[in-house]
Amino acid sequence: MSAAETFSPTLAAGQPATAARSARPRKRKTLLAAAPPSLQPLVRFIRWLVPPLLGLIAFVLLWSLVSQLSRGSLPGPVSTWASATELFADPFYQNGPNDQGIGWNILMSLGRVGVGFGLAAVVGIPLGFMIGRFGFLARMTAPVISLLRPVSPLAWLPIGLLVFKAASPASIWVIFISSIWPMILNTAAGVRAVPQDYLNVARVLRLSEWKVFSVILLPAVLPHMLTGVRLAIGTAWLVIVAAEMLTGGVGLGFWVWDEWNNLNVEHILIAIFVVGLVGLALEQALVWLAKKASFGQGE
Amino acid sequence: MERFVELENVQKHFDTKKGRFVALQDINLTIRQGEVVSLIGHSGCGKSTVLNIIAGLLEPSDGIALCNGREIDGPGPERAVVFQNHSLLPWLSCYGNILLAVERVFGAKEDKAQLAARTDAALALVGLSHARDKHPHEISGGMKQRVGIARALAMEPKVLLMDEPFGALDALTRANLQDEMVKIVDATGSTVVMVTHDVDEAVLLSDRIVMMTNGPAATVGEILEVQLPRPRNRLALAGDADYHRYRGAVLDFLYQKHRKEAA
Numbered sequence: 001m002s003a004a005e006t007f008s009p010t011l012a013a014g015q016p017a018t019a020a021r022s023a024r025p026r027k028r029k030t031l032l033a034a035a036p037p038s039l040q041p042l043v044r045f046i047r048w049l050v051p052p053l054l055g056l057i058a059f060v061l062l063w064s065l066v067s068q069l070s071r072g073s074l075p076g077p078v079s080t081w082a083s084a085t086e087l088f089a090d091p092f093y094q095n096g097p098n099d100q101g102i103g104w105n106i107l108m109s110l111g112r113v114g115v116g117f118g119l120a121a122v123v124g125i126p127l128g129f130m131i132g133r134f135g136f137l138a139r140m141t142a143p144v145i146s147l148l149r150p151v152s153p154l155a156w157l158p159i160g161l162l163v164f165k166a167a168s169p170a171s172i173w174v175i176f177i178s179s180i181w182p183m184i185l186n187t188a189a190g191v192r193a194v195p196q197d198y199l200n201v202a203r204v205l206r207l208s209e210w211k212v213f214s215v216i217l218l219p220a221v222l223p224h225m226l227t228g229v230r231l232a233i234g235t236a237w238l239v240i241v242a243a244e245m246l247t248g249g250v251g252l253g254f255w256v257w258d259e260w261n262n263l264n265v266e267h268i269l270i271a272i273f274v275v276g277l278v279g280l281a282l283e284q285a286l287v288w289l290a291k292k293a294s295f296g297q298g299e
Numbered sequence: 300m301e302r303f304v305e306l307e308n309v310q311k312h313f314d315t316k317k318g319r320f321v322a323l324q325d326i327n328l329t330i331r332q333g334e335v336v337s338l339i340g341h342s343g344c345g346k347s348t349v350l351n352i353i354a355g356l357l358e359p360s361d362g363i364a365l366c367n368g369r370e371i372d373g374p375g376p377e378r379a380v381v382f383q384n385h386s387l388l389p390w391l392s393c394y395g396n397i398l399l400a401v402e403r404v405f406g407a408k409e410d411k412a413q414l415a416a417r418t419d420a421a422l423a424l425v426g427l428s429h430a431r432d433k434h435p436h437e438i439s440g441g442m443k444q445r446v447g448i449a450r451a452l453a454m455e456p457k458v459l460l461m462d463e464p465f466g467a468l469d470a471l472t473r474a475n476l477q478d479e480m481v482k483i484v485d486a487t488g489s490t491v492v493m494v495t496h497d498v499d500e501a502v503l504l505s506d507r508i509v510m511m512t513n514g515p516a517a518t519v520g521e522i523l524e525v526q527l528p529r530p531r532n533r534l535a536l537a538g539d540a541d542y543h544r545y546r547g548a549v550l551d552f553l554y555q556k557h558r559k560e561a562a
Contacts, residue, residue: 204375205454
């Protein structure tokens with residue numbers, strides 16, 4: 001009786017326990033049951049949609065409120081939206097090196113992240129494998145990694161500018177150095193976490209080193225590796241905006257800074273949304289990939 | 300080839316932080332070809348250590364371990380191991396897991412079709428042809444263990460080593476697999492060394508039961524010859540006086556002579 005009451009507090013007291021128990025599941029189903037069967041997927045979709053939608057609406061309301069309070073120095077959602085439709089109407093125009101469409105800025109930033117991140121993967125993942133496999137190497141590299149990892153990626157920018165003498169390679173270098181640590185460390189941790197049983201199978205079969213790597217180590221480490229890659233791409237995307245602000249040229253970060261100099265605050269807000277959306281898309285793509293690569297492990 | 304696996308005065312110790320821990324001492328054991336031998340004892344008595352020494356996964360600290368007249372030097376496919384927790388690779392299908400072993404053992408001599416035929420035959424032997432393309436996380440624990448057994452058998456090992464192969468299964472599944480194992484052993488005449496803590500399993504499957512004393516410094520306590528005729532049948536043996544005599548002897552050893560204090 002008491003259990004039934006806690007589950008359905010709206011129930012009138014004094015009703016027999018059996019009725020309460022049978023009423024509870026029916027009560028929970030009413031929203032679904034009321035709709036004809038053909039509409040049930042729609043009902044489920046609406047249920048799924050409502051909370052995030054409410055959150056977004058609350059956010060936009062709060063934004064317009066703050067905008068009102070600032071007496072127009074912070075643009076509101078409506079003027080930002082108008083500005084965005086204008087901006088995205090022609091994303092790939094080119095009026096000289098300092099005035100290019102939003103599309104070019106996004107692609108340039110993505111390109112730099114891609115190159116820096118790709119180089120970090122090419123160096124970091126094999127290094128992570130070796131550090132995970134050979135304890136000596138792990139102890140050898142530990143002090144250097146521990147020392148360099150907490151350094152803010154932007155601190156490496158002057159070094160990049162000094163060595164490469166150009167803005168674009170310097171920002172690629174910053175991406176490289178900021179995304180290599182999670183790849184090394186997660187890959188190494190993944191190699192260390194390969195179950196001894198799998199390695200015993202390899203030993204009993206006397207598999208060649210290449211087979212051990214391709215059939216056992218690589219698939220076993222893949223989920224850990226992808227976690228590293230995901231963390232890395234998150235950092236890389238965070239860092240690129242800051243790096244481009246400092247180096248200039250074409251790119252989202254530069255664009256933000258340029259629009260600040262033009263005092264076009266709508267565009268800065270749009271840039272923030274674009275950075276957020278692209279970051280979200282990158283993250284989701286890697287989450288999807290990691291799920292694909294987990295082979296039902298950990299189920 | 301009468302004496303097939305030989306352990307002579309094998310001793311094994313592990314160096315730990317608290318000093319040397321002697322796990323096994325004075326292990327003398329000879330296993331004949333075609334014989335099914337069980338190692339039984341309380342947990343922690345080092346029976347798995349003995350198996351791992353024969354497998355080559357562990358090296359004896361002292362003494363000699365021979366297989367087929369040669370010193371055991373590392374693991375090898377002629378001494379296939381069925382691991383307690385099946386140890387299937389989760390990213391390969393049942394077929395893929397067995398093929399990996401088949402390729403390694405026969406890949407140099409046989410073509411792809413022959414290797415595929417061997418793999419399918421192994422799956423059929425354990426009754427899992429229908430789960431050929433399933434991945435380990437899609438099948439039950441008993442099925443996984445059967446794939447593990449099929450993988451080991453497909454290698455046509457000289458000796459099949461099983462480390463509590465049915466220990467992680469529920470009682471009914473375990474009994475079914477034991478019955479299947481009886482049939483497979485009768486059909487193939489394999490040499491089998493099996494670690495178990497299940498008295499019925501030991502009597503049902505074995506030609507000899509090696510009973511081990513409690514560790515540390517465990518050793519072979521007694522060896523019981525099980526002279527029950529083959530093929531053996533669980534139901535027929537349930538009322539068999541000899542069966543109960545053997546069973547009683549093992550129980551007597553484990554619970555009278557070498558009782559383990561509850562930890």
